[in-house]
Amino acid sequence: MEVVIVPRPEDAAILVADAYCALLDRTPDAVLGLATGSTPLPVYRELARRHRGGGLSFARARAFLLDEYVGLAAGHPERYREFIRTELERHVDFAPEAIIGPGDLDMDPLEAGPAYEERIRAAGGIDLQILGIGSDGHLAFNMPMSSLASRTRVKTLTPRTRQDNARFFDGDLDLVPTHCLTQGLATILDSRHAIMLGFGRGKAQAVREAVEGPLSSRWPASALQLHPHATVVVDEDAASQLAFGEYYRTTYAGKPAGQGL
Numbered sequence: 001m002e003v004v005i006v007p008r009p010e011d012a013a014i015l016v017a018d019a020y021c022a023l024l025d026r027t028p029d030a031v032l033g034l035a036t037g038s039t040p041l042p043v044y045r046e047l048a049r050r051h052r053g054g055g056l057s058f059a060r061a062r063a064f065l066l067d068e069y070v071g072l073a074a075g076h077p078e079r080y081r082e083f084i085r086t087e088l089e090r091h092v093d094f095a096p097e098a099i100i101g102p103g104d105l106d107m108d109p110l111e112a113g114p115a116y117e118e119r120i121r122a123a124g125g126i127d128l129q130i131l132g133i134g135s136d137g138h139l140a141f142n143m144p145m146s147s148l149a150s151r152t153r154v155k156t157l158t159p160r161t162r163q164d165n166a167r168f169f170d171g172d173l174d175l176v177p178t179h180c181l182t183q184g185l186a187t188i189l190d191s192r193h194a195i196m197l198g199f200g201r202g203k204a205q206a207v208r209e210a211v212e213g214p215l216s217s218r219w220p221a222s223a224l225q226l227h228p229h230a231t232v233v234v235d236e237d238a239a240s241q242l243a244f245g246e247y248y249r250t251t252y253a254g255k256p257a258g259q260g261l
């Protein structure tokens with residue numbers, strides 16, 4: 001696992017956008033894994049900026065969402081598919097139908113997991129998966145104690161996550177769905193490159209446990225320790241509890257120029 005500590009989220013966005021540019025340059029029909037939440041927003045803004053500048057095209061790319069609420073009507077603004085439409089798709093040049101989420105399969109959510117896994121496999125697997133981390137260490141909607149071998153399935157949201165997300169539902173906890181569909185930890189581990197972002201002091205403990213703690217379903221993001229190509233990009237606040245911060249800084253500073261993430 002490579003850990004990169006940057007001063008600000010905007011600096012992370014530049015590094016991650018560089019990784020997208022390198023991938024899409026090499027493989028224009030790459031398969032992307034997209035995350036929602038506030039964490040990836042600086043990256044999506046940077047991707048949109050580069051697309052406007054003519055340096056980045058998603059025209060041949062495809063993308064899979066990490067997760068989706070269960071029970072929100074199509075077009076509901078808090079559906080993650082809508083979030084991605086608003087925050088990224090609208091600003092770049094994905095082909096119609098190129099982006100799909102686990103809630104878009106038009107089937108009973110209890111049956112959608114295996115079908116979504118099959119869609120990812122049929123697309124050739126995910127080349128670059130971007131991830132946030134929850135303050136309790138969740139990865140996608142894999143809540144604490146999620147199986148490290150899990151695949152896309154329905155999960156029950158924890159009270160803490162529903163509380164965290166109530167801010168998107170006018171602060172009304174009753175409006176926050178109780179269930180979701182999420183890629184599993186094993187699904188995420190199948191991606192060829194996983195980049196996990198964490199910003200702010202509220203993520204510091206989760207980042208420490210994920211990066212330096214024992215591999216444990218208590219902190220689902222620690223599953224990334226099993227990933228052959230995982231990159232963790234964090235700001236100073238999110239890195240503040242890491243014991244090996246200086247080691248990560250020195251290692252990153254010594255990387256050969258042009259190697260990328």
Ligand code: PGA
Nearest residue numbers: 037038039132133134140
């Ligand atoms: P956030 O959520 O990006 O809104 O902090 C991260 C997550 O819950 O995975």
